[in-house]
Amino acid sequence: MNDQAAVDADVLGALKEVMEDQFGVLIQTYLDDAQVRIGEMSEAIAAGNAEGLRSGAHSFKGSCSNLGVLPLAEICQKLETLGREGTTDGAAELFEAAKTEFSRVNELLSAEL
Amino acid sequence: MTDDASTDSGEPILILIADDNNADRMLLEVLVRKQGHRVITAGDGVEAVAAFQEHDPDLILLDVMMPNKDGYEAAAEIKELAGEKLVPIIFLTSLQEPEALAKCLDVGGDDFLSKPYKPVVLRAKIRAFDRMRRLHAMMQDQRDEISLHNMHMTEEQTAARVIFDNVAHPGCMQAKNLKRMLSPMSIFNGDIALAARTPGGDMHVLLGDFTGHGLPAAIGAMPLSEVFYQMSAEGFGITDILPAINQKLKSILPASYFCCAAMASLSFVSNRMEIWVGGLPDVYLYHPQYGRVDRIKSRHLPLGVLGASGFKCDTEIHDMEFGSRLYLWSDGIVEAENTDGEMFGDDRLYEVFEANEEPEALFDEIRGRVADYIEGEDWGDDTTMLEVQMMPAEEMTDTEVTYQAGELLNALEWKFSYELPADTAKNFNPVSLLLRILSEVPSLRPHQVSLHTVLTEMYSNALEHGVMGLDSSLKKSPDGFAEYYSERARLLNESIDGFVCFDIVCKMGDGVEQHRLQIRVRDSGAGFDWQTRLADRSMDNSSGVDVSKQFHGRGIFLLRQLCESVEYLGAGNEAQAVYRW
Numbered sequence: 094m095n096d097q098a099a100v101d102a103d104v105l106g107a108l109k110e111v112m113e114d115q116f117g118v119l120i121q122t123y124l125d126d127a128q129v130r131i132g133e134m135s136e137a138i139a140a141g142n143a144e145g146l147r148s149g150a151h152s153f154k155g156s157c158s159n160l161g162v163l164p165l166a167e168i169c170q171k172l173e174t175l176g177r178e179g180t181t182d183g184a185a186e187l188f189e190a191a192k193t194e195f196s197r198v199n200e201l202l203s204a205e206l
Numbered sequence: 207m208t209d210d211a212s213t214d215s216g217e218p219i220l221i222l223i224a225d226d227n228n229a230d231r232m233l234l235e236v237l238v239r240k241q242g243h244r245v246i247t248a249g250d251g252v253e254a255v256a257a258f259q260e261h262d263p264d265l266i267l268l269d270v271m272m273p274n275k276d277g278y279e280a281a282a283e284i285k286e287l288a289g290e291k292l293v294p295i296i297f298l299t300s301l302q303e304p305e306a307l308a309k310c311l312d313v314g315g316d317d318f319l320s321k322p323y324k325p326v327v328l329r330a331k332i333r334a335f336d337r338m339r340r341l342h343a344m345m346q347d348q349r350d351e352i353s354l355h356n357m358h359m360t361e362e363q364t365a366a367r368v369i370f371d372n373v374a375h376p377g378c379m380q381a382k383n384l385k386r387m388l389s390p391m392s393i394f395n396g397d398i399a400l401a402a403r404t405p406g407g408d409m410h411v412l413l414g415d416f417t418g419h420g421l422p423a424a425i426g427a428m429p430l431s432e433v434f435y436q437m438s439a440e441g442f443g444i445t446d447i448l449p450a451i452n453q454k455l456k457s458i459l460p461a462s463y464f465c466c467a468a469m470a471s472l473s474f475v476s477n478r479m480e481i482w483v484g485g486l487p488d489v490y491l492y493h494p495q496y497g498r499v500d501r502i503k504s505r506h507l508p509l510g511v512l513g514a515s516g517f518k519c520d521t522e523i524h525d526m527e528f529g530s531r532l533y534l535w536s537d538g539i540v541e542a543e544n545t546d547g548e549m550f551g552d553d554r555l556y557e558v559f560e561a562n563e564e565p566e567a568l569f570d571e572i573r574g575r576v577a578d579y580i581e582g583e584d585w586g587d588d589t590t591m592l593e594v595q596m597m598p599a600e601e602m603t604d605t606e607v608t609y610q611a612g613e614l615l616n617a618l619e620w621k622f623s624y625e626l627p628a629d630t631a632k633n634f635n636p637v638s639l640l641l642r643i644l645s646e647v648p649s650l651r652p653h654q655v656s657l658h659t660v661l662t663e664m665y666s667n668a669l670e671h672g673v674m675g676l677d678s679s680l681k682k683s684p685d686g687f688a689e690y691y692s693e694r695a696r697l698l699n700e701s702i703d704g705f706v707c708f709d710i711v712c713k714m715g716d717g718v719e720q721h722r723l724q725i726r727v728r729d730s731g732a733g734f735d736w737q738t739r740l741a742d743r744s745m746d747n748s749s750g751v752d753v754s755k756q757f758h759g760r761g762i763f764l765l766r767q768l769c770e771s772v773e774y775l776g777a778g779n780e781a782q783a784v785y786r787w
Binding site for chain 1: 226227228229230232233236237240271300303321322323325
């Protein structure tokens with residue numbers, strides 16, 4: 094997973110072009126939203142709440158994909174699948190990977206601000 | 207991901223974006239704005255429904271998974287609120303499961319847009335649904351317009367029907383010797399059935415079937431009806447009326463429109479029937495007393511096809527005893543189709559006649575047989591049928607005619623003279639023309655039969671005895687009668703000098719005195735010794751001989767019965783009748 098870029102440079106370039114001076118706001122909004130979703134997933138896993146895991150992961154997956162944060166989007170997809178299957182078993186491990194991946198993303202995107 | 211902004215995005219519309227994911231919503235908002243549209247946003251389903259109600263957006267981009275109220279619920283509510291208006295809903299989703307996608311459509315969604323967003327796809331979808339939305343709105347406008355037009359048309363047709371019924375009224379269709387069936391297909395079905403009594407006591411009936419239906423047929427039916435009633439009331443016969451109707455229709459109807467018709471004139475005195483059939487199915491003449499049906503075939507083109515020179519009005523004369531019945535119908539009877547699309551046909555129709563035992567029931571039997579045959583299918587288009595029965599004249603006195611105001615309604619007193627040179631008088635009967643003028647006095651119209659008799663008698667006396675100089679006493683014997691008419695025929699072919707002149711004076715009463723019509727007919731003849739003739743007559747009367755049976759006296763005797771006074775003036779070439787009413 095590490096050999097894939099945490100953030101797709103082409104997507105990011107296109108977003109810069111589209112968003113113009115709103116680009117920074119978009120990045121900041123994504124990062125703020127990410128904190129919320131990570132919090133939701135964390136709580137859901139701790140409580141064994143599969144539905145909570147599914148909706149948090151689904152929402153996070155969507156915004157990740159839009160911003161070209163593809164490896165993280167893939168991990169979210171796996172978490173969402175677990176949640177949809179009605180379980181949080183094995184989620185903790187994936188969630189840790191997600192957090193690790195997000196810190197990479199956070200670092201990269203914050204540099205764009 | 208670049209986008210050409212509003213260059214070819216169609217007209218800007220208002221788009222509602224509902225997504226609880228702030229980053230996604232923000233990105234989408236910018237993408238949509240860059241394509242030239244206006245945007246309102248909502249963060250969950252509750253906000254989305256509220257924003258829809260407040261802003262009435264043209265299109266909605268709706269996330270599926272949202273807090274408070276998810277996209278499914280919001281979509282269902284919005285579709286409900288939108289009613290007949292099409293507000294396209296495109297679901298925003300990265301869902302993969304087929305069931306979830308299917309549910310999007312079930313709740314009223316129109317399409318999906320998956321994350322990550324691709325501006326090209328986004329623009330194509332917005333444009334496609336905007337087109338669909340406009341098309342839908344246009345169709346609804348057109349539908350509303352059509353239904354409005356339809357309402358107007360129905361109102362107009364109803365009003366037109368009233369006018370039509372006034373003009374093309376069934377005349378004396380209530381007469382006891384008539385039965386009529388009209389198909390209920392539409393307000394104007396193109397069929398027309400008319401009946402009228404003539405001043406001479408004959409009955410005219412006409413059944414017409416216009417090509418086409420609706421207003422064009424109705425418009426054609428009105429002048430037909432007017433000519434029919436007017437000319438029948440003025441004493442014209444079939445051979446005058448049909449050419450006039452034909453000419454009228456030919457001049458007003460478009461090329462492909464015409465009127466299949468049959469017209470018959472029944473004389474209750476001579477028990478004869480004169481008939482003309484153009485383009486209608488065989489007319490049946492049923493003689494129940496002999497169990498015989500005569501079929502009268504159409505031998506002419508329909509009315510309104512040929513010009514005046516090509517139109518032929520040669521009629522057939524048939525005897526009709528009391529109880530004989532004439533059946534006129536449009537093609538809807540023989541062409542009535544059963545559930546297999548097979549026609550009722552001439553043979554089945556004929557069988558109904560053969561099976562008939564009670565003539566009075568035949569009309570209903572025909573109707574019943576056709577109804578059974580079609581087994582609840584619609585009665586085709588033109589199923590109009592008319593039965594006319596020959597009855598004794600004395601039973602046919604219940605003529606009901608309605609009169610309209612005439613030109614001479616308010617004229618209190620007037621007179622006019624009308625003179626015909628002898629050669630004209632021989633070839634042109636002025637009685638109809640004079641009656642037409644007199645019919646402009648509304649209160650005189652019920653007296654048309656009497657006036658017809660008076661004018662006809664005075665005119666033929668003036669022409670035959672006056673201008674031609676024929677001796678009426680010849681008519682006393684059968685031999686003389688024949689001689690009289692052969693002489694008359696000879697003279698009709700010769701040119702003679704002279705004239706017949708009508709002087710007519712009308713004075714309306716004042717409530718105390720009756721209305722008075724004075725008809726004076728002068729001719730160029732030598733006159734006759736009317737004093738002596740009158741003396742003879744009083745002898746006849748005193749001897750108990752019924753003078754009405756005497757050929758030569760009949761005319762004057764009739765006149766005396768109808769008029770207040772009939773007298774001869776001067777040399778006897780001038781007769782004056784005074785009619786009161």
